Amino acid sequence: MKEDEMIICRCEEVSYEELKTTAAKYKCSARELKLRTRAGMGYCGGRSCRTMVDKIAATSANDRNRTCVSLKYQPPIRPISFKNLGG
Amino acid sequence: MTRRILDHPILGKMEDNNYVSFTFNQKGYKGLENESLAAALLANGIRTLRHHEESGSPRGIYCNIGHCYECRVSVDGQQGIRACLTPVKEGMTVESDGQLPSSKRR
Amino acid sequence: MDNAIIIGAGPAGLTAAVTCAEKGLDVVVIDEYMRAGGRLLGQLYEEPNGNWWNGIKESNKLYEKAVDLGVNFHLNTAVNNIENSNGIWTIYTERETFHTPSLLLATGAAEAPVPVPGWTLPGVMSVGAAQVMTNVHRVKPGERGVIIGVNVLSAAIAMELQLAGVEVASLTLPKTNQVTQDAGKPKEVLDSLLHVSHMAPSPFVRYGSKLMKNDFMKKLGVNFFPKKGVKMWDIPIQLRKAVTKIYGEDEVEGVTLATINADGEVVSGSEEHIPVDFVCIAGGLYPLAELAAVAGCPFYLVEELGGYVPLHNERMESPLEGLYVAGNITGIEGAKVAAAQGRTAGLSMAHHAGMDDLDGEIKNSIKRTEQTRDNAHIQFHPEIETGRKKILQQWDAYQSNKERSVVSNSRGGIT
Structure with missing residues (x-):
């Protein structure tokens, strides 16, 4: 396996290359990069890959105002089974 | 050869020895009662806990404390259970979560 | 309704639980792991004086002390969401729903x-x-x-x-x-x-x-x-x-x-x-702060603290009424610092519950946290103190902004 094919988001199997290419093309924020590639949108809620996606976005983006943000997290932060949703 | 650290230079000898039986993919194994399923399976030499839903690539324990969800298995018929947070009980039936039959990579 | 709820049974959460219970509060601790202790459980190292720091023993000590004081533990219970309405926090877990006026997030760190x-x-x-x-x-x-x-x-x-x-x-x-x-x-x-x-x-x-x-x-x-x-x-x-x-x-x-x-x-x-x-x-640790984000707490990126941390002051208060933070969620440091912060948070929560005359104790606890930091044998970032100062400066800026906007709102007659 080459470095470009290496997985960054384990849940959605998003590769380093896909993230790099998308970040370079759109020069977008980490949040937009997530929405475009689905990295961080899988089962674990981005807990595993968030820091990596942030770094890739920061490399390409004009994402200067990174120090003060409201982090976008959607509840539930742990997956809930359909069974439990009913209750 | 056991993978258990029965004696440790600082932590001493392991005190638990209450072994119970459980099955993983229809095969019988022994684990310590109330240890994590992830630990019990690794102690039995099992590393692959599931296959990715789409690609089918094998996955095992990654974070071991409930953050990454890589170790999710079916326990007594309930899917998506994290093996690293599940205490082993006598008679537990555990199955790998696997590739979905309809999944095709884009 | 419980007087205080603590999410996370690591060194910060357990110490906060003990502190709250000692002050007479009804305390519930929730953690998704099977055992209390958090990352402290795994720690094992020799201190300069030749004693071994045994995380399992330290965790058990704290846990047993909390249980003896009547703290109610819900282990193996994952929290999905928290919400505030009329000053009451609702905590949704996969099993039950809890309510409290005083909530501590001590969710620790995740690995990068x-x-x-x-x-x-x-x-x-x-x-x-x-x-x-x-x-x-x-x-x-x-x-x-x-x-x-x-x-x-x-x-x-x-x-x-x-x-x-x-x-x-x-x-x-x-x-x-x-x-x-x-x-x-x-x-x-x-x-x-x-x-x-x-x-x-x-x-x-x-x-x-x-x-x-x-x-x-x-x-x-x-x-x-x-x-x-x-x-x-x-x-x-x-x-x-x-x-x-x-x-x-x-x-x-x-x-x-x-x-x-x-x-x-x-x-x-x-x-x-x-x-x-x-x-x-x-790849190192970063503060695990999802619940603070879901609650709407403002965040700042402070590299010295290991990443994005929820805004908080030395008393471990967040800008949200009744919401507290302690331990690695506020920045990556050792278990002893986390415990010291947990004590401060517990005192602040007791104060919030209406207990008087705690200001001296809170001040001492803040001082003790600094001393613990100075004496720490494990330091994850060389500029940790700079990081701590940065977040406190942000707190001050946030508070004075808020006051300014309150003043301009009242002048402008906006309700």
């Missing part, structure tokens, strides 16, 4: 990975996973492994693995790329190690910090990264090598190790195969 081709193979795990497997569950992560990522945490855990009879074939670097960045550059890694050398954990402490600076670090630095690396506790530390690939059919069979230059670039043709049955990924 360094990605390596092949790192999804079974047998590859975070370095913290290997620590818990070895010290808490007493199961070897494998017979022989490599650790990718050289930092304070991975050096400490390498030693713990060795202690348990697990062979660490190499403590080495990831290949540098957009994600790993400086963690894959020998020069930068060496600098970061030199910064913390005066208060590094056990494997270093054992040799005495002076000796380490003069001998061990010189070996690394003056000889300019010998290709074979240097040995610490019989573990080869190879700053001039990087893992370019983890290989194996269905699980880990080995790693490809290449020589790198001082800037982290791979010397072509230098690759060799190292057979191992497990691999640890060590």
